[in-house]
Amino acid sequence: MGSIPEPLPATRVSPCRHCAGLVVRDPEGRPIHTSREYACRDVWGVLTGTHAEPPPAPRPFGSAPVRRRVRSQEPGSFGPGGEPR
Numbered sequence: 663m664g665s666i667p668e669p670l671p672a673t674r675v676s677p678c679r680h681c682a683g684l685v686v687r688d689p690e691g692r693p694i695h696t697s698r699e700y701a702c703r704d705v706w707g708v709l710t711g712t713h714a715e716p717p718p719a720p721r722p723f724g725s726a727p728v729r730r731r732v733r734s735q736e737p738g739s740f741g742p743g744g745e746p747r
Contacts, residue, residue, distance in 0.1 A: 674687075679715050680710065680712040683696070693716055699714075701713055
């Protein structure tokens with residue numbers, strides 16, 4: 663008979679961002695599925711090309727969204743009053 667696997671340390675459980683399986687941290691701090699596999703599997707059990715990864719942390723409430731800089735227009739492309747030509 664096989665030996666009983668050692669339980670994973672108690673950590674935060676979250677869904678995998680790739681396969682929706684449950685993910686915890688192994689003793690070395692790497693994400694691992696609760697099925698004790700690093701690789702993700704699809705609904706039929708076939709290995710996919712991704713590994714266990716928890717979703718990104720949510721943005722704190724009230725924080726400003728990241729603003730992207732708009733590329734400046736070529737000189738002279740604006741008419742009087744700052745309106746585009």
